Structures are given as C-alpha cells and as structure tokens.
Amino acid sequence: MTGRKSFGSDNHAGVHPAVLRAIIDANPGDAVAYGADERTGQVTAGLREAFGADGGAFLMLTGSGANVLGLGVLLRRYEAVICAESAHINTDECGAPERLLGTKLLTVPAADGKLSPELITERLTGRGDEHFAQPGVVAITQSTELGTCYTLAELRKLADFCRASDLRVFLDGARLANAAAYLDCPLAELAECADALSFGATKNGAMGAEALLVMRSGLAADAPYLRKQQTQLTSKMRFVAAQFGALLHDDLWRANAAHANAMARRLADGVAGLDGVQIVYPVQANAVFARLRPRHIAALQREWTFHVWDERESVVRWMTAFDTSAADVDAFLDSIRAAADR
Ligand SMILES: Cc1ncc(COP(=O)(O)O)c(C=O)c1O
Numbered sequence: 001m002t003g004r005k006s007f008g009s010d011n012h013a014g015v016h017p018a019v020l021r022a023i024i025d026a027n028p029g030d031a032v033a034y035g036a037d038e039r040t041g042q043v044t045a046g047l048r049e050a051f052g053a054d055g056g057a058f059l060m061l062t063g064s065g066a067n068v069l070g071l072g073v074l075l076r077r078y079e080a081v082i083c084a085e086s087a088h089i090n091t092d093e094c095g096a097p098e099r100l101l102g103t104k105l106l107t108v109p110a111a112d113g114k115l116s117p118e119l120i121t122e123r124l125t126g127r128g129d130e131h132f133a134q135p136g137v138v139a140i141t142q143s144t145e146l147g148t149c150y151t152l153a154e155l156r157k158l159a160d161f162c163r164a165s166d167l168r169v170f171l172d173g174a175r176l177a178n179a180a181a182y183l184d185c186p187l188a189e190l191a192e193c194a195d196a197l198s199f200g201a202t203k204n205g206a207m208g209a210e211a212l213l214v215m216r217s218g219l220a221a222d223a224p225y226l227r228k229q230q231t232q233l234t235s236k237m238r239f240v241a242a243q244f245g246a247l248l249h250d251d252l253w254r255a256n257a258a259h260a261n262a263m264a265r266r267l268a269d270g271v272a273g274l275d276g277v278q279i280v281y282p283v284q285a286n287a288v289f290a291r292l293r294p295r296h297i298a299a300l301q302r303e304w305t306f307h308v309w310d311e312r313e314s315v316v317r318w319m320t321a322f323d324t325s326a327a328d329v330d331a332f333l334d335s336i337r338a339a340a341d342r
Contacts, residue, residue: 005328006305007267010175010286013321016205016256022246023207026238035059035237043241046248047199047211052188055196055214058223059240060232063174064093066198066210071137072101072226073196073212073219074168079103079136081170082123084110086145088172100230104133112281113144114154117161124165138162141172142190143179147264147287147317150179152189159193171197177204177257178285195219201247205256205322209243256322260286263320263329270333276340280315288318299339304332 006012031037035044040059047057060066067089071081081097083090085107089097097103106123108115115138126132140158143149150158162169171194173179180187191197194215201209212227214220227233234240247253261284268283271290278291292300294314300306309317320329 004304004331005324007318007320007324007332008305008307009319010203010260010321012305013205013323015207016246016252016322018249018252019206019243019246022242023239026242031236031238033235033237034233035241037238037241039245040237040241043244043248044211047213047244050187050248051191051197051199051213051215053191053213053215054217055220056217056223058212058214058227059234059237059244060210060212060227061208061234061240062232063088063172063198063200063202063210064096065230065232066174066200066212067093067139067170067172068096068100068230069212069223069227069232070170070172070196070198070214071097071103071139072230073214073223074137074170075101075103076134076136077102078134080106080133081137081139082106082108082115082120082135082167083139084108084113084115084141084144086110086113087139087141088145088174089139091145106133106135112148113141113146114148114150115140115158116154117158120158120161120165120167135167137168137170139170139172141174143175143182143285143287146281147285147289148282149182149284152183152185155190155193168195169193170195173198174200174210175203175257175285176200177253178261181254181257181261182284191215201244201253203321204247204253206243206247209240211244257286260320260322260324263324263326264288264318266326266329267318267320267333270329271336274337274340277336286320288320289315290318291315296339300335303335
C-alpha cells in the first residue's frame with residue numbers, strides 16, 4: 001500500500017466507527033454462544049423483516065461461506081449451478097462450491113456480468129438425461145462483479161423465467177447494499193427474485209459479517225446444520241450480530257453504500273473524455289472499470305493501489321468504499337490526468 005487511499009477493493013477499507021462502537025458495546029459481560037444470545041435474536045429478526053425472509057437469517061463470517069451455504073440449501077445432490085463466467089463463485093472461491101457441495105458450475109459468458117433468460121437457456125441442454133449434471137440453481141450477483149446492477153424489471157423477468165423452468169435462484173449479495181442504493185429500493189424488493197440470498201456487511205463497513213437469507217420456510221430446515229458443517233457457525237456470534245445491528249440502525253448500510261457509489265460516480269465523471277481512458281462497463285455501484293495504456297497503468301500503480309482486472313485487455317478496476325472521500329477521488333484524478341499527459 002502507498003499510504004494513500006486504496007482504490008483496490010472495498011475490502012481494503014477499515015471498519016466504520018459505528019460498527020466498532022457496537023462491537024465494544026457488545027463486549028461487557030457474558031452472552032450465550034453460537035447465536036442463542038438476545039442480540040443475535042433481535043438482529044436476525046430485523047434482517048428477516050427487512051428482507052421478508054420467512055425461512056430465516058443466518059449470520060456468518062465470510063461471503064464465500066454465505067455463497068456455499070446458500071447454494072447448499074437450494075441444490076439437490078446431482079444438480080448444477082448456472083452462473084456468469086465472471087461470478088465470484090466461479091473465479092474467486094478456490095472451487096469451494098464444487099469441492100464442498102460436489103456441484104458443477106455451468107458458466108455463461110455475460111458481457112456486463114448479468115444473466116438473462118436467453119443466456120440461461122443456453123445451459124439448459126441435457127435436462128432429464130441422467131448423463132448430464134442437472135441445472136437446478138441459477139446464481140446471480142447484485143451488484144455484479146463488474147460494478148453493474150440488474151434493474152428490478154430484469155430481476156423479475158429472470159425470476160419468472162426460473163420459476164417457470166423449475167430453477168431456484170441464489171443471489172450473491174456481497175454488495176447488495178450498493179445495488180439497493182443505486183436502485184433506491186428496499187432490500188425486500190431485491191430479495192423477491194431469489195429463493196436464498198446473501199447480504200454482505202463486510203464491504204459496507206463491517207469488520208467481518210455476512211448473512212444468508214432464506215426466503216421460504218420450506219427451504220430452511222437444513223441451513224443450521226449445513227452452516228455448522230461448513231464451519232461458519234461462529235461461537236461469539238454476538239459480535240457479528242452487533243456489526244449488523246450498527247449497520248441496520250437508521251439504515252447506515254444504505255448511507256455507506258450510497259456514499260461509495262457516489263465516489264465511483266465522481267471518479268467516472270472525472271475521467272470522462274480523458275484521452276487514453278475508456279470506461280468499459282456502466283458505473284452503477286462502487287466500481288469503475290477502465291481501459292488504459294499499459295505504461296499509464298504502470299505509472300499510476302507506482303503511487304496508487306488498484307487491481308489490473310484484465311492484463312490482456314489492459315483493463316483496471318478502481319473501487320470505492322464507505323470511507324473514500326471526495327478529496328481522495330480528486331487526488332487520484334489528478335494523478336490519472338498527469339499520467340495520461342506523459
Ligand atoms: C461478489 C462477491 N461475492 C462474494 C464475496 C465473498 O468474499 P469473502 O469470502 O472474501 O468474504 C466477494 C468478495 O470479494 C465478492 O466480491
């Protein structure tokens with residue numbers, strides 16, 4: 001790290017002060033372990049209500065864990081998962097769904113990271129044939145790994161298609177807050193398309209807190225046992241609950257996400273029209289993907305932290321977080337302009 005604000009990931013950010021305070025406030029005295037404490041009960045009830053999740057809310061520590069649990073709840077043993085090639089479950093989880101669930105990922109190239117009924121249909125061959133892994137779940141990400149968001153109409157179309165096609169929907173919501181802020185809609189409206197979904201707090205100002213929401217009670221029976229088997233049942237659950245409690249209070253999660261999104265917008269607007277900088281995906285959440293000349297990237301990386309997303313295409317990813325300031329963005333923009341002029 002360079003000492004300047006990182007544009008590498010929203011995971012590079014620290015913890016929101018209100019979340020830290022909530023952890024400290026939860027500290028005095030003892031509390032029953034494994035989520036049987038009062039605070040966890042209150043927070044999970046709050047999450048269930050916010051999402052309209054009749055099946056329950058299950059807290060855990062990592063987003064990959066929430067993805068594996070969510071898929072595990074929805075899959076039959078011989079079923080496969082249709083997902084975008086760019087999906088985190090496909091690219092960044094060390095094969096956890098395949099390894100831990102014994103499933104197969106049927107990937108689809110999706111230009112903007114979003115699936116559609118047409119793209120899903122391409123992977124529905126072999127249904128009813130015992131020689132093929134049977135597609136059972138469609139996994140989508142909102143906001144996507146490419147910083148784009150499904151519209152509510154797109155989600156409804158996708159959900160209708162999946163229901164009519166006997167496919168369950170899992171939604172990776174590691175950045176669901178950013179999508180809810182972008183679309184200016186309640187969490188429950190986003191959840192309507194899904195049978196199970198994750199809700200990430202870590203990238204939104206928590207220290208390490210994620211939740212799985214199961215939308216229907218008929219689907220939830222296995223979830224507590226699978227969470228334990230998958231080693232995601234943390235004993236001192238009160239501290240995970242405290243983090244969610246702080247973010248749910250007065251919708252701090254939404255303010256954090258809206259701020260991160262606004263900083264990405266500021267960055268994208270700042271590079272618009274700049275010679276040698278081309279934005280490659282619509283900037284809708286808290287990420288900006290841009291194509292730059294390789295020597296421009298190298299010059300910038302001497303001063304700033306960010307990822308080269310696609311080396312061959314010379315595309316970088318710049319991410320903002322709840323604590324990225326306008327001054328951080330403007331200083332970064334100055335460097336981008338200076339490097340572009342060289
Ligand atoms: C889209 C998406 N899903 C899930 C995760 C889960 O991450 P982790 O297991 O690192 O908490 C991430 C983290 O970067 C992500 O970007």
